[in-house]
Amino acid sequence: MSTRTVIVASASGLHARPAALFVAAAAAQPVLVTIRTESKKPVPAKSMLSVLSLGATCGTEVILEADGDGAEAALDALATLLATDLDATDPAAPAETAAGNG
Amino acid sequence: MADVLRGIGVSTGLAAGPVHRVTALPGLPQPTPVTDVDAEVAKALGALAEVGTDLTRRASSTHDSTAAEILAAQVMMIEDTVLHDDVAERIRTGIDAPHAIDAAFAVHRAAFQAAGGYLAERAADLDDLRDRAVAVCLGLAMPGIPDPGHPFILIAADLAPADTAGLDPERVLALVTEGGGPTSHTAILARALGLPAVVSCAGVLSVADGVVVKVDGTLGVVTAGIDNDEVEQVRQGETARRARLSTVTGPGRTADGHPMALLANVGSAGDSTDGAEGIGLFRTELLYLDRTEEPSLAEQIDAYAAVFDTMAGRKVVVRTLDAGADKPLPFLAAPDEPNPALGVRGLRIGRRRPDVLSAQLQAIAAAAQSRTAEVWVMAPMVATVAEAAAFVASCRQAGLQHAGVMVEIPAAALRARAILDVADFISIGTNDLSQYTFAADRQCGDLADLLDPWQPALLELVASCAEAGARSGKPVGVCGEAAADPGLAIVLTGLGVHSLSMSARSIPAVREALARHTLDDCRRIATEAVGAIDATAAQAAVHSRE
Numbered sequence: 001m002s003t004r005t006v007i008v009a010s011a012s013g014l015h016a017r018p019a020a021l022f023v024a025a026a027a028a029q030p031v032l033v034t035i036r037t038e039s040k041k042p043v044p045a046k047s048m049l050s051v052l053s054l055g056a057t058c059g060t061e062v063i064l065e066a067d068g069d070g071a072e073a074a075l076d077a078l079a080t081l082l083a084t085d086l087d088a089t090d091p092a093a094p095a096e097t098a099a100g101n102g
Numbered sequence: 103m104a105d106v107l108r109g110i111g112v113s114t115g116l117a118a119g120p121v122h123r124v125t126a127l128p129g130l131p132q133p134t135p136v137t138d139v140d141a142e143v144a145k146a147l148g149a150l151a152e153v154g155t156d157l158t159r160r161a162s163s164t165h166d167s168t169a170a171e172i173l174a175a176q177v178m179m180i181e182d183t184v185l186h187d188d189v190a191e192r193i194r195t196g197i198d199a200p201h202a203i204d205a206a207f208a209v210h211r212a213a214f215q216a217a218g219g220y221l222a223e224r225a226a227d228l229d230d231l232r233d234r235a236v237a238v239c240l241g242l243a244m245p246g247i248p249d250p251g252h253p254f255i256l257i258a259a260d261l262a263p264a265d266t267a268g269l270d271p272e273r274v275l276a277l278v279t280e281g282g283g284p285t286s287h288t289a290i291l292a293r294a295l296g297l298p299a300v301v302s303c304a305g306v307l308s309v310a311d312g313v314v315v316k317v318d319g320t321l322g323v324v325t326a327g328i329d330n331d332e333v334e335q336v337r338q339g340e341t342a343r344r345a346r347l348s349t350v351t352g353p354g355r356t357a358d359g360h361p362m363a364l365l366a367n368v369g370s371a372g373d374s375t376d377g378a379e380g381i382g383l384f385r386t387e388l389l390y391l392d393r394t395e396e397p398s399l400a401e402q403i404d405a406y407a408a409v410f411d412t413m414a415g416r417k418v419v420v421r422t423l424d425a426g427a428d429k430p431l432p433f434l435a436a437p438d439e440p441n442p443a444l445g446v447r448g449l450r451i452g453r454r455r456p457d458v459l460s461a462q463l464q465a466i467a468a469a470a471q472s473r474t475a476e477v478w479v480m481a482p483m484v485a486t487v488a489e490a491a492a493f494v495a496s497c498r499q500a501g502l503q504h505a506g507v508m509v510e511i512p513a514a515a516l517r518a519r520a521i522l523d524v525a526d527f528i529s530i531g532t533n534d535l536s537q538y539t540f541a542a543d544r545q546c547g548d549l550a551d552l553l554d555p556w557q558p559a560l561l562e563l564v565a566s567c568a569e570a571g572a573r574s575g576k577p578v579g580v581c582g583e584a585a586a587d588p589g590l591a592i593v594l595t596g597l598g599v600h601s602l603s604m605s606a607r608s609i610p611a612v613r614e615a616l617a618r619h620t621l622d623d624c625r626r627i628a629t630e631a632v633g634a635i636d637a638t639a640a641q642a643a644v645h646s647r648e
Contacts, residue, residue: 011433015220017394020175047184048175049210052224055217087394087433 002071004064004079011087013057018086023048025081029074033066104327109303110554111322112289114588114611117255117276117298118316118336121309122248124258127233128240134198143190146199149238153231154180180231200236207232219438255317257306260547261288271295276317278324280307283550285533285583293586296607300324302550347610350617353379356595360621363601364609367581371408374606380417382603383581384409387424395433396458402465410475417476420466422459424448424482448483449493463500478504480529485511491524510534515563518570530567532582536560555584556637565632568598579603588615589644596628
């Protein structure tokens with residue numbers, strides 16, 4: 001079992017857009033990744049409802065776990081995502097097209 | 103037998119037609135024994151999938167990017183396989199599909215509630231998903247706006263933005279809600295669409311679907327059970343009223359020629375300013391709302407310039423960012439406040455992030471340069487003379503000539519004279535001024551009567567602001583929803599207000615009402631309204647003189 005311990009960096013916590021981005025990334029991994037906070041039982045990282053229900057806010061420590069081939073790479077990718085302030089960056093960049101409408 | 107129901111009229115006009123209610127949330131039926139587990143599981147999962155498909159369609163058809171983001175998140179929830187497994191597992195223990203769905207959502211609902219803050223507010227999204235899925239399981243229509251196939255009067259407990267996303271103004275004749283207040287979403291939407299509307303109308307939900315009613319959005323009266331002759335009279339009366347509106351044109355003025363500038367409230371260059379003499383409230387937060395980072399200077403300049411270009415040679419009053427309370431902005435990431443309406447919002451954001459305001463003023467000044475629009479700038483949520491003075495100084499530093507403040511806090515209304523010593527103008531935001539004067543939350547339907555803009559205490563605060571304007575020779579405007587009520591427009595004119603700003607759809611009715619009264623009429627009516635014992639009496643005093 002590989003694990004990563006990460007502090008949630010997104011300003012709004014693991015809610016809203018950051019949660020959507022994280023869940024989508026977890027679903028794309030070749031292995032099942034679980035996420036938990038210290039006090040709660042692990043839940044699938046690709047489950048939107050479970051991830052939201054963790055109630056993780058900015059600064060919450062979360063633990064990612066996975067097994068099998070590709071586990072290390074999957075955990076690295078997801079840990080990086082959690083350690084990024086997803087409210088401050090906009091990988092999908094839909095804002096560029098919306099801006100002109102002001 | 104005609105039944106008369108009274109509420110608060112929030113959007114002028116008459117309409118008559120059959121009522122249809124927003125499809126009610128299905129109640130959970132008595133549990134039924136499950137005979138075929140696999141079929142029951144298939145039914146439940148099929149219902150969840152159908153809701154997901156419907157929400158995906160709605161997300162792709164809405165033009166509101168915030169709504170689209172919420173709908174997309176809801177799709178991720180309803181498509182969550184953990185939810186599907188939980189529902190299936192519950193059915194295998196003998197629970198029927200609707201109860202299994204309800205129980206599975208309840209687990210997450212409890213977690214959302216326990217987390218508090220933003221997530222607790224999202225509990226309503228879970229309830230919405232559950233209600234939709236349960237409705238499909240029961241073979242009922244999904245909750246929402248009905249489609250009876252003919253024009254109708256929409257009745258509801260209250261309307262949320264999500265309910266009205268698909269509302270077709272060609273099909274809906276009027277809106278009546280049992281809850282809600284004068285500044286509720288229903289009221290604002292009705293005025294924007296030009297539909298008569300009555301809110302806070304007790305008993306309207308006991309009128310059966312299909313019963314023909316008359317709605318008077320001016321007086322706030324709903325008459326149920328009228329006959330065909332009356333329907334015809336109402337339709338003719340409304341047609342005549344609308345025709346009369348179009349006969350009065352030109353700038354706003356009383357019958358004896360006293361000018362009253364009629365301005366438009368806009369959020370972007372795309373909003374209608376038809377018939378307006380200028381823009382009295384340009385809400386700038388729309389540019390920021392769906393953003394996770396502050397819009398760049400260049401983007402801001404483009405957005406402001408686009409609005410200034412629509413008003414060449416005319417006045418545009420720009421309100422600086424009014425974030426916080428009901429309009430949280432992701433990039434400002436305010437910590438949870440126990441009472442956001444009384445927290446760090448409006449100009450107060452500058453206490454934490456002065457850079458946001460100075461960047462915005464810089465962008466407004468840059469956009470105003472080389473354009474002929476007369477650009478005025480005002481700050482929301484000003485409480486003290488010192489705050490007003492500091493804001494005016496920042497504007498001057500940015501090179502902006504016309505700097506004023508909004509009066510939304512009673513403290514500012516009380517100090518209007520001193521504020522006008524340092525500011526170039528004031529603009530009264532009656533929605534928030536009501537909320538803070540009456541200590542009544544704008545979102546709280548139970549307190550709607552306190553938020554009635556006809557409340558004499560509110561009118562008295564407006565009167566003292568207007569008086570301060572007269573003494574200092576500086577302009578005093580009103581830009582809350584009160585400005586859009588033709589009867590109140592007469593009162594505000596009589597009190598000495600110089601401009602009224604509203605959604606452009608409301609301007610013709612206000613212009614027509616002013617043209618029927620002399621300034622002396624307006625003053626007499628205003629005195630009666632301010633002296634009335636309560637809001638109902640104030641309104642009655644005005645309508646009895648019309």
